[in-house]
Amino acid sequence: MKQSFYILVFAIFPLLSWAQQQLTLKQCIDYGLMHHRSVLVYKNDVDAATYKAKEALSAYLPAVNITSTIDDNIKVQQQVIPAGVFGPTDVKVAFTKRFSSNHFAQAEQTIFDKSLLTGLKANKISLKQAQLSGEQNQEILIYNISNAYYQILVYRQQLALLKANLESYKQQLAISKLQLEKGVAMEADVNKVQVNYNNIYSDVLAGESDLELAYNQLKNAMGYQLDDSVRIQDFDLDDPVVAQTQLSVGSFPSFSAANRIDFKLSEINIALLDIDQARIRATAVPKLSAYAKYGGIGFGDNLGESFSSISDYAALGIKLSIPVFDGFKRNAQYNQARIKQVNARENLKIDQQNFNLEYENARTKLIKATASLDNDKRNIALAESVFKSTDLQYQKGVTGLTDWLNSQYSLKEAQSNYLSSLYNYLIAKIDLEKANGTLTTFHHSL
Known part of the structure; x- marks a missing residue:
């Protein structure tokens, strides 16, 4: 009985230890790429493509029937x-x-069957298509996990700032009530502080709910059990991911649509349509x-x-x-395949333009988001400085409650703008990686 208990403990302990550690973005992505159910689905598609190739090859192997x-x-x-x-x-x-x-x-x-021999050429291409679809799914997982992870970072920072503001209002509310008791403040002043305190308290409750939902989103993106707890690393305002210098157009590598898996899959589709045309034409050759x-x-x-x-x-x-006449069936099939192939090439050209537009837009958004984040970062430091000065003046009786409330509101607004800019910046970074087809490289560089 004791031996079974120890075996169970040693089996569960690594899982509990993993759940208690603070995970980096890379660790979350690594977990998702191993445990999300869609990974198994696309792995099965690769296996299915392998068996499909064997099925095609079987037509050229001996067949025995009784x-x-x-x-x-x-x-x-x-x-x-x-x-x-x-x-x-x-x-x-x-x-x-x-x-x-x-x-x-x-x-x-x-x-000899030329149509069968031509069809066999599609086997390797179909297998590559299944593999690329699996890689595309991995990129989707990387993007979704990164998005949810960054959302948690911002919501957690937002909640910390809200709680700091709530504590500030709480202290001010106690001071105002004491001043009211001593007759040096009006009840209206106390009510003003109380209203602001209540508003911040509601914001804190909403922030806690948003944070919990963001954690659920991250766990779902990772393929993690929703009932289990997961923790991520603490957020640092001076983290290199945030403390970026101003970016310019020259800061980015040149764009190549060939990096994108969407582009590669379209090329494979065109290759398969080429083979299909050749296969249909080969049905006219004697067997x-x-x-x-x-x-x-x-x-x-x-x-x-x-x-x-x-x-x-x-x-x-x-x-x-020897095929002689099939009522123009082969000709109709060939023309259908030809039109599909022409359309596929035209769609690829359209996609190239769309990919380029997506990249240019993502690059512009990141440049603007970086500039906005840098500005809001300086502004939040200025708002904190103004509030500390106003709070000190209010404590000394040099300024009134209205100025104190205004400076506190300005600080809250600066914090809100900063958090919005921070989220936009983080999402703009992974949007650019997605547009450039380098999400896998982004994952390996973490």
Whole structure:
């Protein structure tokens, strides 16, 4: 009993330890890439593509079939021997008996089928297509996890600032109530502070709810159990991810649509359509195959005789199939495939333009978001300085409650602007990575 308990403890302890540590963004992404259920789905697609390739190859491998038939000729068919052969009148003769059985094994081997050979070229491309789809899913996971992770960072920082503001209002509320008791403040002043305190308290409750929802979003993006707890690293205002210098257009590498998996998948689709055209055209080429057959056939007036009187036979042969006319079916199929291929090439050109536009927009947003973050970062420091000065003046009786409330509101507004800029900046960074097709590189660089 004790041994089982210790085994259970040692099995669970690593999981508990992992759940208690503060996870970095890279650790969250690593977990998602291993445990999210969609990863298994796309892995299965790769396996399915491998088996599909084997299925296509099987058409060029020998095929062996065993066939067994039993016929009950309820009314035996008769043939007519014309008059003059065995007599002056027609003679009706049955060349079979009521029961017959035929049992044979036949092996067939395709010697030449150009359409099959052309179709085999699609196997490797289809496998590559499945692999790229899996990589595209990984990029989606990286983006979703990063988005949820950054959202938690911002919500957590927002909650910390709100609680600091709430504490400031709480202290001021106690001071105002004391001043009211001593007759040096009006009840209206106390009510003003109380209203602001209540508003901040509501904001704190909303912030706690937003943070919990963001954690659930992160766990869902990671494929993590919603009932289990997960913790991420503490947020640092001076973290290099935030403390960026002003960016310019020259700060970014040149864009290449070929980096994007969407582009690569479109190219693969075009290649498959090319092969499909060639395969359809190849169906006009004659096909050659060989076969070998061995079996036995028996006849009898009853079922037992049809088995006891079996005589064997064997045959070898070559079959040449020459397509002559199919009612223009092949021509229609080829033109359909040709039009699909033309449209696929045009859509790829459209996608290239859209990819380039997406990258340029993402780059511009990041430049603007960086400038806005830098400005709001300086502004929040200025607002804090103004509030500290006003708070000191208010404590000394040099300024009134209205100035104190105004400076506190200005600080709250500066904090809100900063948090909004921070979130926009973080999302702009991963949007640029997504637009440039470098989310995997971004993940490895963390």
